[in-house]
Amino acid sequence: xxxxxxxxxxxxxxxxxxxxxxxxxxxxxxxxxxxxxxxxxxxxxxxxxxxxxxxxxxxxxxxxxxxxxxxxxxxxxxxxxxxxxxxxxxxxxxxxxxxxxxxxxxxxxxxxxxxxxxxxxxxxxxxxxxxxxxxxxxxxxxxxxxxxxxxxxxxxxxxxxxxxxxxxxxxxxxxxxxxxxxxxxxxxxxxxxxxxxxxxxxxxxxxxxxxxxxxxxxxxxxxxxxxxxxxxxxxxxxxxxxxxxxxxxxxxxxxxxxxxxxxxxxxxxxxxxxxxxxxxxxxxxxxxxxxxxxxxxxxx
Amino acid sequence: xxxxxxxxxxxxxxxxxxxxxxxxxxxxxxxxxxxxxxxxxxxxxxxxxxxxxxxxxxxxxxxxxxxxxxxxxxxxxxxxxxxxxxxxxxxxxxxxxxxxxxxxxxxxxxxxxxxxxxxxxxxxxxxxxxxxxxxxxxxxxxxxxxxxxxxxxxxxxxxxxxxxxxxxxxxxxxxxxxxxxxxxxxxxxxxxxxxxxxxxxxxxxxxxxxxxxxxxxxxxxxxxxxxxxxxxxxxxxxxxxxxxxx
Ligand SMILES: Nc1ncnc2c1ncn2[C@@H]1O[C@H](COP(=O)(O)OP(=O)(O)OP(=O)(O)O)[C@@H](O)[C@H]1O
Ligand SMILES: [Mg+2]
Numbered sequence: 444x445x446x447x448x449x450x451x452x453x454x455x456x457x458x459x460x461x462x463x464x465x466x467x468x469x470x471x472x473x474x475x476x477x478x479x480x481x482x483x484x485x486x487x488x489x490x491x492x493x494x495x496x497x498x499x500x501x502x503x504x505x506x507x508x509x510x511x512x513x514x515x516x517x518x519x520x521x522x523x524x525x526x527x528x529x530x531x532x533x534x535x536x537x538x539x540x541x542x543x544x545x546x547x548x549x550x551x552x553x554x555x556x557x558x559x560x561x562x563x564x565x566x567x568x569x570x571x572x573x574x575x576x577x578x579x580x581x582x583x584x585x586x587x588x589x590x591x592x593x594x595x596x597x598x599x600x601x602x603x604x605x606x607x608x609x610x611x612x613x614x615x616x617x618x619x620x621x622x623x624x625x626x627x628x629x630x631x632x633x634x635x636x637x638x639x640x641x642x643x644x645x646x647x648x649x650x651x652x653x654x655x656x657x658x659x660x661x662x663x664x665x666x667x668x669x670x671x672x673x674x675x676x677x678x679x680x681x682x683x684x685x686x687x688x689x690x691x692x693x694x695x696x697x698x699x700x701x702x703x704x705x706x707x708x709x710x711x712x713x714x715x716x717x718x719x720x721x722x723x724x725x726x727x728x729x730x731x732x733x734x735x736x737x738x739x740x741x742x743x
Numbered sequence: 744x745x746x747x748x749x750x751x752x753x754x755x756x757x758x759x760x761x762x763x764x765x766x767x768x769x770x771x772x773x774x775x776x777x778x779x780x781x782x783x784x785x786x787x788x789x790x791x792x793x794x795x796x797x798x799x800x801x802x803x804x805x806x807x808x809x810x811x812x813x814x815x816x817x818x819x820x821x822x823x824x825x826x827x828x829x830x831x832x833x834x835x836x837x838x839x840x841x842x843x844x845x846x847x848x849x850x851x852x853x854x855x856x857x858x859x860x861x862x863x864x865x866x867x868x869x870x871x872x873x874x875x876x877x878x879x880x881x882x883x884x885x886x887x888x889x890x891x892x893x894x895x896x897x898x899x900x901x902x903x904x905x906x907x908x909x910x911x912x913x914x915x916x917x918x919x920x921x922x923x924x925x926x927x928x929x930x931x932x933x934x935x936x937x938x939x940x941x942x943x944x945x946x947x948x949x950x951x952x953x954x955x956x957x958x959x960x961x962x963x964x965x966x967x968x969x970x971x972x973x974x975x976x977x978x979x980x981x982x983x984x985x986x987x988x989x
Contacts, residue, residue: 501799589797590834590893594848594900595824604847608838689840689879 453656461647468643469664475557475632475639476625479564483625484618486565487572490517491610492602494573495580517573524570530631533563537635550635560637564629568621575617579610612683619676623669640664745773747809748935749794749904754803756786756793763789765959767803771904771937771952776930778946778967779939781956782982787939790956791906794937795828824852827897831909833889835881841868841892842877845899853900860899867895871925887918891925898929905929907938943986947971955979 458465493513498506524532537559540548550559583606591601630641638646641661648657749771756764763786771777779787792798794805796812796819805812812822836844845864849855855863868874871891876884884892890910897905907926911919923945930936930949940946946953946967953970955963955978963970963979974980 499799584834586830586832586834587836589828589830590836590896592797592820593795593823593828593830593834594896595820595822595852596848597820600851604851605836605838612838685880689876689883691875692877 450656450659453653454660457647457651457653457656457660461643464643464647465640465660465664468638468640469668471637471639472626472629472641473668475560475564475629475637476622479561479629480568480618480622480625482561482565483568483572483621486569487574487576488607490520490569490573491576491580492607493517494577496598521570521573524567525574528631529563529567529628530634532567533559533632533635536563536566556635556637559635560629560632563632564625568625571621572614572617575614576610579614579617580606582613583609615676615680615683619673622676623672626668626672627665745775747771748773748807749937750804750806750809751790751794752804752806754790754793754805755801756789756798757801763959764793764800767961769954769961769964771935773903773935774933775952776934776936776938776950777952777954778950779937779954779956780941780943780946780982781962785956786959787956788908791828791908791937791939795823795826795906797828820852824848824900825903827900827902827905829890829893829897829905829907829910831913833881833886833893833913835889835893835896837881839880840877841873841879841881841884844881844892845896848896848900863901864895864899867898868892870898870928871895872921885918886914887921890914890918890922894922894925894929904935904937907936907940909939909941911940911942941986943971943983955982957982 494517496510496513498510537550541550550556587605587609588601591605596604629639632639633642633645636642644657644661648654747770751767751769754764754767755762767790769777779790781787789798793800800813807822807826810817812819835841836847839847842861842864845868846857846860849860849863850857853860865874865877868877871894873888873891873895876888876892881889881892894905894910910926911922914922919942923942926936926938926945927949938945938950948967950967953964953967954961955970955974955976957978963974963976970979971983974983
């Protein structure tokens with residue numbers, strides 16, 4: 444018990460002395476995580492969309508070739524950036540790009556550091572999101588696409604109006620997952636000298652040797668950030684799902700009773716039934732489960 | 744004699760080795776209600792999906808107002824907007840309300856203003872009796888209601904032909920009636936319809952033309968009286984007698 448009191452006192456002392464530096468670190472961490480997650484989502488969205496452009500044997504050879512090529516390139520990108528540690532990617536981009544371009548591309552000064560950090564984390568997030576977006580798109584019942592085609596919508600219209608809004612809702616937990624991972628994993632950016640929350644800790648303990656006490660502050664800081672992020676994301680999901688009830692619009696007061704009508708998850712055993720596609724349906728269900736339980740990026 | 748709107752000529756479709764449709768020939772005139780009947784796996788859905796270009800025919804022609812729809816000059820999306828389709832599994836857009844389901848095609852494809860699209864959508868939702876539910880999402884309404892909305896969504900595009908692929912097969916028995924009665928009204932109002940169905944009473948009483956398919960070929964076609972009371976082919980007789988038993 445004494446130990447805890449002592450730890451608390453040390454932490455308080457550290458905080459009183461360096462709180463401004465910790466807060467600056469937190470700010471950098473959050474800015475980097477938010478910006479890189481957003482850019483990563485855009486990259487992932489583009490890759491996912493490019494990757495799911497359908498083609499058939501009847502399409503022209505150049506079209507098939509280009510679509511094939513795109514899929515291969517995206518595949519390589521995903522495998523490389525998922526398959527290597529972000530720490531090393533940071534080194535490769537920060538030091539490697541100037542080296543390979545004969546110093547044509549350099550990351551100079553503080554803004555250069557920011558740029559490099561954002562690039563690394565975004566590209567990394569993009570690689571994970573590309574897979575999630577692809578999964579999100581193919582997990583949507585093909586009937587949705589057919590319904591859209593049948594009223595004359597083009598592929599692009601079908602994607603933007605029907606498929607992507609549903610896919611986005613499905614992958615929102617994945618986006619949140621990536622955001623939370625980015626809050627934590629941006630800490631590896633110390634390797635290129637980018638000072639965020641963890642970097643501040645390294646600087647601070649360099650002066651006074653209070654490793655453990657400062658690490659405790661870091662733990663609490665990271666946990667606070669991720670808990671708030673989780674909470675906000677869950678609120679966002681709830682809000683997107685909307686009300687489980689809807690208003691009955693009355694045009695004939697005699698035949699309809701007043702008020703709101705709740706019909707949560709109403710369905711018949713035949714809903715979404717598509718006998719001809721049972722196999723596909725199973726695959727989609729598996730995709731959905733994977734999306735839900737976030738298989739993709741926990742292990743880093 | 745009314746105008747020919749759709750002609751299917753020597754249409755064949757294979758999936759790999761499997762020839763699902765063989766040399767299909769028939770004609771649809773404005774105002775016709777054509778029922779396509781036949782055993783499971785005989786190629787009925789594939790035929791409708793070819794007509795709507797959801798599947799690409801392997802050979803043969805589909806002519807819409809005399810113009811070949813797989814030809815170079817025809818934009819498949821434009822063509823599809825004139826040929827509505829109602830699916831067995833409804834295929835309503837799950838991310839939209841009932842009203843938006845009926846508006847999105849008008850706004851995106853026909854480039855109508857939202858006000859105009861809304862007014863038009865309301866007209867057809869009223870016709871299928873779904874106006875009270877315009878703010879509901881598809882997951883909040885019953886199967887029969889979903890199918891009625893799907894019909895309104897197709898009608899709102901003001902198509903020249905409406906294709907139905909077993910519109911009542913995924914419904915609980917007590918909901919079949921409401922959908923069939925909407926379809927009866929459409930037929931009465933002169934809508935040109937092509938209906939794949941297992942509802943023999945509907946095929947017999949509502950349609951002007953019946954096509955019986957068996958193993959990818961049209962085995963027999965003609966007016967419903969003839970096909971139902973005096974079938975010429977043994978396979979038609981077998982199929983019908985199996986249906987009349989239950
Ligand atoms: N995408 C596909 N790939 C391969 N084979 C298919 C495909 N779609 C349909 N088939 C095959 O084509 C045949 C005809 O199928 P289709 O769905 O047109 O029959 P149907 O008459 O509509 O039957 P049902 O009454 O059960 O709906 C079946 O043998 C089916 O297995
Ligand atoms: Mg079928």
